[in-house]
Amino acid sequence: MQTFTDIRALIIDMDGVLWHGDQAQAGLIEFFAALRQLNLPFVLATNNASLTAAQYVEKLAGMGVTVALPEVLTSGMATALYLSKLYQPEQTRVFVIGGIGARQPLLDLGFTLTGLYETGPGQGADLVVSGLDRELSWDKLATATLNIRAGAKFIGTNGDTTLPTERGVTHGNGAILAALQVASGVSPTIIGKPEPIIYQQALELLGTDMATTIAIGDRLDTDILGAVRTGIRSLLVLSGVSTTADLQNIDYAPTWVMADIREVTQALTSSAKIRPDTL
Structure with a gap:
């Protein structure tokens, strides 16, 4: 089991992480419930510019998850x-x-x-x-x-x-x-990932620093590379585009690699139990 240390905020991608199209990823409701229980602030930062923040809030509501408008940042x-x-x-x-x-x-x-x-x-x-x-x-x-x-x-x-x-x-x-x-x-x-602009804007919204904020995404060439260029730690989930094989073909790397948000939820809650002062 992978564990986290000193994480105080998350910047989370949506397509491939939270859903595929209109199909929610398994464990979506439990993932957000854990974030709320652990008092972990987050910004949902997506490269997808097809919807407004309000529409993303509505989409998540239809999947059983409540988020606020200031928690969404699109490209x-x-x-x-x-x-x-x-x-x-x-x-x-x-x-x-x-x-x-x-x-x-x-x-x-x-x-x-x-x-x-x-x-x-x-x-x-x-x-x-x-x-x-x-x-x-x-x-x-x-x-x-x-x-x-x-x-x-x-x-x-x-x-x-x-x-x-x-x-x-x-x-x-x-x-x-x-x-x-x-x-x-x-x-x-x-403007979007892998350029650091959207991550820098998300950090401003969160009011946190780079050392204690991590990015979660499913694409090495955008989510993870963008985090590297911004100077923050990153977590690759294998539920979207990039695979473990892709890791062999790049000269940068995510801090963590996990199967999906279910494993992320487990790691977050386990780390909180082990080191409650860091979350």
């Missing part, structure tokens, strides 16, 4: 916050590929969103933001390409090339970014 939210510090929202036009989870945070911060084929002088976008879009179309890709080629800054909410679902692993936002990059000749700036 869409992280992107909007990041851009609001670089640009004046009320003077900045954005074309978005993505669902409400990518669009609403930008609107909330005062950005103006442009529509299909609003391109050219005076009508085009200053920024193109691409997130996971389940209604992706030729027209959306064309509008994004035209804006980027006209000089709009190209931003990706995340670079995940794949997405675990209840039907298996399918394409993620990184596949959309790749298409736009090939069409425009411009590489995107990535």
Whole structure:
């Protein structure tokens, strides 16, 4: 049994960790019950920008788990916050590929969103933001390409090339970014994991330090690498994308590797019994 030491907060991925698509992972309710019982604060930080924080709260409620809005941070939210510090929202036009989870945070911060084929002088976008879009179309890709080629800054909410679902692993936002990059000749700036931006924002929300906060995720190339780049410890669960075989092909590593959140729950509760002063 693996144990933990000096953990005071968690940054937890969702897809592949808490669920596959609409199918909850076994032990989901018990995992959150343990976090509440141990008084461990957490932020659910996901690269998936397809839903809003409120929609994720609703999704978890449908699975029998209650979380609050401030406990959710999506890459869409992280992107909007990041851009609001670089640009004046009320003077900045954005074309978005993505669902409400990518669009609403930008609107909330005062950005103006442009529509299909609003391109050219005076009508085009200053920024193109691409997130996971389940209604992706030729027209959306064309509008994004035209804006980027006209000089709009190209931003990706995340670079995940794949997405675990209840039907298996399918394409993620990184596949959309790749298409736009090939069409425009411009590489995107990535906001989500493995870049440290979303982890740094989560740490600010938690009010904890790097030494006592750990990240839990299912992807080595995003969740774990992002934690390494941020300077925090990490835990890989094998219930999503990455496997133990993948560990042999990287030059970094998670602090812990566990099968799923059921094993994480067991380790958390056992560690609390052994060293109650550290949790």
